[in-house]
Every structure is written in structure tokens, then in C-alpha cells.
Amino acid sequence: MVKTLIIVGTIYVxxxxxxxxxxxxxxxxxxxxFMAGSNLGSLLGLFTFAATLFSTFTLLGMPDFFRVHGVxxxxxxxxxxxxxxxxxxxxxxxxxxxxxxxxYLGMAGFMQRCFQSRLAGIVAFAGAFIFLIPYVAIQIRxxxxxxxxxxxxxxxxxxxxxxxxxxxxxxxxxxGLKAIIYSDVLQGIVLLVVxxxxxxxxxxxxxxxxxxxxxxxxxxxxxxxxxxxxxxFDFQFxxxxxxxxxxxxxxxxxxxxxLIIMKDTRALFRTAIGLxxxxxxxxxxxxxxxxxxxxxxxxxTTPEFLGNxxxxxxxxxxxxxxxxxxxxxxxxxADSQIFSLGGETRSLLKGEDKEMVKIARLAIGLFALLAxxxxxxxxxxxxxxxxxxxxxxxxxxxMIFTGIFYDNSAKIRxxxxxxxxxxxxxxxxxxxxxxxxLGGIRLDLILLGALSIYAxxxxxxxxxxx
Amino acid sequence: MSKRLIxxxxxxxxxxxxxxxxxxxxxxxxxxxxxxxxxxxxxxSGIILSFVLLGLTIIGSLVHPGRDHKDQ
Numbered sequence: 001m002v003k004t005l006i007i008v009g010t011i012y013v014x015x016x017x018x019x020x021x022x023x024x025x026x027x028x029x030x031x032x033x034f035m036a037g038s039n040l041g042s043l044l045g046l047f048t049f050a051a052t053l054f055s056t057f058t059l060l061g062m063p064d065f066f067r068v069h070g071v072x073x074x075x076x077x078x079x080x081x082x083x084x085x086x087x088x089x090x091x092x093x094x095x096x097x098x099x100x101x102x103x104y105l106g107m108a109g110f111m112q113r114c115f116q117s118r119l120a121g122i123v124a125f126a127g128a129f130i131f132l133i134p135y136v137a138i139q140i141r142x143x144x145x146x147x148x149x150x151x152x153x154x155x156x157x158x159x160x161x162x163x164x165x166x167x168x169x170x171x172x173x174x175x176g177l178k179a180i181i182y183s184d185v186l187q188g189i190v191l192l193v194v195x196x197x198x199x200x201x202x203x204x205x206x207x208x209x210x211x212x213x214x215x216x217x218x219x220x221x222x223x224x225x226x227x228x229x230x231x232x233f234d235f236q237f238x239x240x241x242x243x244x245x246x247x248x249x250x251x252x253x254x255x256x257x258x259l260i261i262m263k264d265t266r267a268l269f270r271t272a273i274g275l276x277x278x279x280x281x282x283x284x285x286x287x288x289x290x291x292x293x294x295x296x297x298x299x300x301t302t303p304e305f306l307g308n309x310x311x312x313x314x315x316x317x318x319x320x321x322x323x324x325x326x327x328x329x330x331x332x333x334a335d336s337q338i339f340s341l342g343g344e345t346r347s348l349l350k351g352e353d354k355e356m357v358k359i360a361r362l363a364i365g366l367f368a369l370l371a372x373x374x375x376x377x378x379x380x381x382x383x384x385x386x387x388x389x390x391x392x393x394x395x396x397x398x399m400i401f402t403g404i405f406y407d408n409s410a411k412i413r414x415x416x417x418x419x420x421x422x423x424x425x426x427x428x429x430x431x432x433x434x435x436x437x438l439g440g441i442r443l444d445l446i447l448l449g450a451l452s453i454y455a456x457x458x459x460x461x462x463x464x465x466x
Numbered sequence: 467m468s469k470r471l472i473x474x475x476x477x478x479x480x481x482x483x484x485x486x487x488x489x490x491x492x493x494x495x496x497x498x499x500x501x502x503x504x505x506x507x508x509x510x511s512g513i514i515l516s517f518v519l520l521g522l523t524i525i526g527s528l529v530h531p532g533r534d535h536k537d538q
Contacts, residue, residue, distance in 0.1 A: 071509040072493065079487055079512055082519040086480050089523060093532040210504025217498065217506075224498035224506035235488050242484070265534075269527035276520045280513075287509070 001316035008324050012186075016171055019182040023175040028357050030105050033176035034343040038261040042270035044181055045262050048336075049271055050278045051184035051191065052254050053081075055333030056142040057386040058282060059195060059326055063309065064302050066290020070223035072233030074287065080245040081279040087246045088272045091404065092259050095250065096268070098404050104260050106340070107253050107400065109347025111416075114403030118348075120416040124396055125344045127423050128253050131392030132341060133367065136334045137374035138386065140164050143330040144375065149307045150323065158376050164327065165372045168335040173361060177257070177343075180335050187332035192282055194325035198314060199285025202292035205313070212288070215295050223294055240445050244390035250400050251393040254340035334371070341367045388430055391444040395422045398451040402459065408466070412458045415451070422447040469529040476526040483519055487512075 031037065040048070058077075065073040104110055107128070112121030144160035171179050206212040213224065222229040226238075249255045262268040289309055296313075297305040310326075311319040342364035349356040399419045402409045409415075429436045429443050436443050486492055492515060498506040505513075527533070 071506055071512070074509055074512040074516075075487060075493060078516050079519070082516050082523065083480065083484055086476075086519065086523045086526060089526050089530055090477065093530065097532070208504070213501070213504050213506060221498060222496070225496050225508055226493040227495065233493075238493070239488055242487075265530075265532055269530065269533065273520070273524050273527055276523055280516055280520065284513075 001319045004317045004320035005323060008320050012190075012324050012328065013167070015186055016167070016183050019186070020171040020175040020179045023178040023182060028176065028361075029353050030346055030357055031103075032178070033357055034105055034339075034346055034360070035257070035261050036177040036181055039263050040181070040258070040261045040267065041263055042267040042274065044185065045258065045267060045271035046274035046278065047188040048181045048184040049255070049258055049275050050282070051188040051329075051332035052258065052336040053248070053275070053333075054188075054191060054278070054282050054329070056139045056326065056330045057333075058286065059191065059329050060142050060146060060306055061386065062283065062286035063289035063293060064305060066223075066287055067293035067297070067305060069228035069230060069232045070225065071287070072226035072228050072238070073290070074283070075226070075238055076233065076241050077245070078279060078283045080242040081283070082276050083242060084246045084248060085272050085276040085279070088249050088259070088275070089269060091250060091401070092268055092272070093265055095256070095404050096260060096262075096265065099260055104347075106344040106347030107250075107256050107396075108344045111399065111403050112348065114409045115399075115412070115416060116410040117413065117416060119420075120399065120403075121348050123399065123416045123420045123423070125348060126420070127251070127393055127396045128344055129341060129367075130423060130427060131389045132252065132254075132337050133371050134374055134378060135386060135389035136337045136367075136371040137378050139330040139334040140371060140375040141378055143326050145303060146306055146310075146326060147323065149303045150311045150319075161372055161375045164331060164334070165368050168331050168338070169365060169368050172335045172339050173364065177261075177339060180332075180339055184332050184336070187328035188278075190321075190325045190328045191332075192278070194318075194321050195282060195285045195289075197318060198310060198322065199288040201314065201318075202309065203288040206292055206295055212291050212295065216291055219298060220294065223291075236442050236445065240391065240442055241387055243448065244387065244394040244444070247394040247397040248390060250404075251396045252337075252340075252390075253344050254336040257340055257343055338364055338367050338371060391448075392423065392426055392430075394444070395419060395426060395447055395451065397448070398455040402455045406459050408462060411462050411466075412455065415455055415458065418451060418454060422451055470531055472529040473526060473531060476522045476529070480519060480522055480526075483515060483522075487515065 062073060062077060099110060108121040108125040111124040112118055140161050144157045147160045148154045148157050216223050220229060227233040249259055262271060293305045293309050297308060310322045342360045345363040346356055346360035349359060396419060399415050402412055402415060426444060426447060428434045438446055492511050493508055500507055502510040
């Protein structure tokens with residue numbers, strides 16, 4: 001396998017280098033470096049959206065989620081993703097309309113303009129920063145941990161983490177968003193092909209779909225329905241996850257930037273449909289992987305299950321592709337997120353463009369280092385940490401939607417302050433300083449509900465008074 | 467039927483589907499039957515639901531009021 005891995009890895013890095021060099025420009029301005037010229041067609045759009053959204057968390061986290069919590073994981077991610085895609089049509093169009101005629105460099109700058117308040121921009125940036133850095137970190141950690149488990153006499157986790165961050169930084173710093181988008185095409189295809197081959201092999205191994213679920217019903221029937229053996233998939237978890245996931249295109253800057261840089265509305269719509277299809281295609285084989293694990297490795301730890309299912313139980317050649325696929329999946333999401341934080345930084349800066357781009361590029365390096373540090377220290381609960389990130393950034397939604405839909409959003413001055421308070425409260429809950437629920441209701445849902453109600457009431461009051 | 471009305475209908479149907487997702491129609495507690503093609507109820511109904519939602523998205527994209535909006 002090692003020989004194949006070296007060959008496949010060299011080809012992969014070679015293609016990345018080609019994309020980086022072919023998109024490299026000596027003159028780096030914000031429009032080309034952070035917004036890739038804002039002329040993205042539907043095919044590139046589909047792959048860059050897909051590679052950004054479906055990451056290590058899909059390839060490593062979802063099979064484990066199916067294995068441990070059962071078929072409700074389909075509702076948790078697949079159904080939520082398709083609803084998100086419909087939201088992309090509905091609200092995406094308005095966001096694009098609202099940003100026309102103004103230079104859009106990031107959601108933070110956009111919020112600053114809508115609310116005519118620097119605080120609104122800082123809150124949008126802070127929300128993205130606080131909840132994206134841990135998310136980036138778990139991508140890096142997930143793959144590094146997996147690589148460490150996959151090889152005998154493996155170097156420590158931090159060696160893999162540094163290599164991944166280095167590759168990611170080199171091509172995104174040199175080629176900008178364009179290099180990231182081109183590499184996303186490669187990474188999206190690799191992810192889809194690899195996950196289907198392994199899914200198919202696992203399904204064959206357990207004797208097909210019918211036989212697979214018959215064995216599961218004999219071993220652990222609770223996996224075949226909600227809320228699952230551990231009771232995770234209750235109404236609040238599934239509903240809260242759907243709300244948080246639906247907000248991603250507007251509250252996570254790496255996705256909202258892609259929405260803005262689409263060539264036209266039709267290209268966005270075609271991308272949205274492709275993305276919905278991609279979601280079904282990429283999540284379906286994770287059901288097979290998870291159920292295979294539930295039959296073969298019901299009591300194994302997550303790394304044991306993943307190491308066996310994805311590497312050791314597969315032919316050697318395929319194992320090499322899995323490793324490259326995983327690295328590709330982690331890099332494609334992590335680079336977009338880190339880069340988008342650089343874009344958010346740029347959108348808040350005022351001054352000569354080239355100088356500001358330089359500062360933002362330095363910030364990208366700093367964010368990558370922070371994510372690296374966090375990756376070495378964080379926990380292994382991939383999916384739950386990812387969900388915490390979705391829930392955290394979703395708190396920005398009432399403020400962002402007010403900015404998009406209400407022309408006098410500058411008059412709703414209290415909303416950015418309340419959003420900041422909500423973010424701090426959720427961080428405290430995630431750190432275990434306060435309870436994560438109130439009266440049996442999840443705190444993230446309460447905070448999001450309270451902010452939404454305030455935004456609606458404040459807009460109505462403002463309309464009546466003017 | 468005007469395009470705008472079809473678009474609104476798609477939106478309404480998506481909302482109805484979302485509501486159904488959280489009811490026993492799609493996620494009955496502790497119920498795996500009936501099986502379809504060997505798959506338990508919540509999985510196959512969830513897959514069908516995903517395709518229905520995708521279908522509504524496709525129709526919605528064809529009749530969206532902003533579809534012909536000229537970007538500047």
C-alpha cells in the first residue's frame with residue numbers, strides 16, 4: 001500500500017501544484033485574490049460548494065454516526081442538506097441582489113454596511129472566528145488521528161497536522177480563492193469516488209442491503225429507528241441541527257462567499273440542484289459504511305472502526321486512495337474556512353487595497369496556526385463538534401437576515417449587541433461554565449429563537465414608528 | 467398557473483415536508499417497520515423525502531421569480 005500511496009500522493013500534490021501555479025498572479029487585489037473574479041460557473045460552483053461542505057466530518061464522522069446512533073443520521077444530515085439547498089434558492093437570490101452595486105468582500109463588511117455599525121461587522125467576524133477555528137481544527141485532527149492509527153510506527157499526530165496545514169497554506173496563499181476552487185474540483189471528485197467504492201465493497205461484504213439490515217435487527221434493533229440506541233436523535237436535536245445546517249450558506253463565510261461569486265442567478269440555481277444531488281450521493285454510501293461497522297465492529301472505538309473499515313479491510317491499493325481522499329476532504333474544507341476568515345478580515349479593513357490584502361494574508365497564516373494548535377489539543381467527537389460549530393454560527397442568522405431583508409436595518413441597533421451576548425453565552429455553555437439547556441430545551445435553540453423574535457418585533461416596531 | 471404561484475406552492479410544500487420530518491410520519495419512535503428493499507422505515511422514507519425535496523428544488527429553480535434577474 002505504501003508504494004501506491006507514494007504514487008497517488010505525488011500525483012495529487014502535483015495536480016495541486018499545477019492549479020496553484022496556473023492561478024498565480026503577481027498583482028494581488030481583493031477582487032481577484034479573495035473573490036476569484038466573481039465569475040464562477042455552475043460546474044465549478046457545484047464542486048467548490050460540495051468540497052467545502054462535505055468534509056472529513058462526512059467521510060469519517062457520518063459512518064461512525066450511523067454505526068453508533070443508527071439510521072436517524074440520514075434525517076440529521078441528508079434531509080437537512082436538501083432543505084438547505086432550497087433555502088439557497090430562496091434567500092441566496094436576495095443576498096446577491098442586496099450586495100449588487102457594492103463591493104462585497106465578506107459578510108462582516110456587508111453587515112457593517114447594512115447596520116452602519118462597526119460593531120455589527122465585528123460581531124459577524126467574531127462569530128465566524130470563534131466557531132470556525134474549532135471546526136477547521138477538527139478537520140485537521142480527524143485526518144491526522146486517522147493517519148496516525150493507519151500506520152505502524154507512525155509519527156505523532158502533530159507531524160501530520162503540520163504537513164496538512166503547510167500544504168493548505170502554500171497553495172491558498174499563492175493562488176488565492178481561484179486555486180482553492182480548482183483544487184476543490186479535484187478533491188470533490190476524489191471524495192465521491194473513494195466513498196462509493198468503499199461503500200460498495202462494504203455492502204458486498206455483508207451480503208447486500210437486505211442481509212445487512214437483517215443482521216442489524218438481530219444485533220441492535222434500536223439502530224433501525226429514531227431516536228437510536230443512545231436516544232440522540234430526538235426532536236430537539238434533529239430540528240436544531242436542521243435549522244443550524246440551513247443557515248450555513250449565510251452564516252459561514254466560506255459558503256456565502258461562493259454564493260456571491262457565482263456568475264449569475266441561473267448558475268447559482270444549477271449549482272444548488274447539483275449540490276442537493278451531491279449530498280444524497282455522498283451521504284448514501286456512509287450508511288453502508290456505518291452499518292458494516294455496526295455488524296463487524298459494534299464495540300470498537302471510533303479510530304479502530306475507521307482504521308479497519310476504511311483501510312485494513314480494503315485492498316491495499318484502495319487504502320492508499322482512501323488516505324488521499326481523506327486528506328483531500330480535510331484540506332478542501334479547512335482551506336476554504338481559513339481563507340474565508342482572511343476575507344472577513346479584509347472586509348473590515350479600510351485603506352489602500354494591496355496593503356490590506358497583505359494584512360489579510362498574514363491573518364490567514366495566523367488563523368491557520370491557531371487552528372493547528374487547536375487541532376493538536378481538541379477532542380475526537382467529530383460530528384458533535386461540527387454540529388456545535390453549525391449551531392454557533394447560526395446565531396448570526398437573525399442579524400444577517402435582518403441585514404439582507406430589511407432596508408432600514410441600521411435602525412435595529414440592539415441586534416448586533418444581543419447577537420454578541422448570545423455568542424458569548426453559547427461559548428460559556430460549550431465550555432461547561434453554564435448549562436447547555438434551560439427547562440429541558442437546548443440553549444442554542446433558545447438563543448436563536450430569542451434573537452429571531454427580537455429581530456421580527458424590532459422590525460415591526462420600526463416600521464410602525466416610521 | 468403563474469410561475470410565482472408555483473414557486474409559492476413549492477415553498478409551502480417544502481415547509482409541509484419539513485414538518486412531516488419531525489412527526490411519526492417519517493420518524494416514528496422505535497419503529498423499524500415496514501421495510502422496503504430491506505431498508506428500515508425511517509431510512510427509506512427519509513431517502514424518498516430527500517428526493518421529493520430535491521424535486522421541489524428543481525421545480526422551484528425553474529419558476530423562481532428571480533431566475534431571469536440580470537446581475538450587474
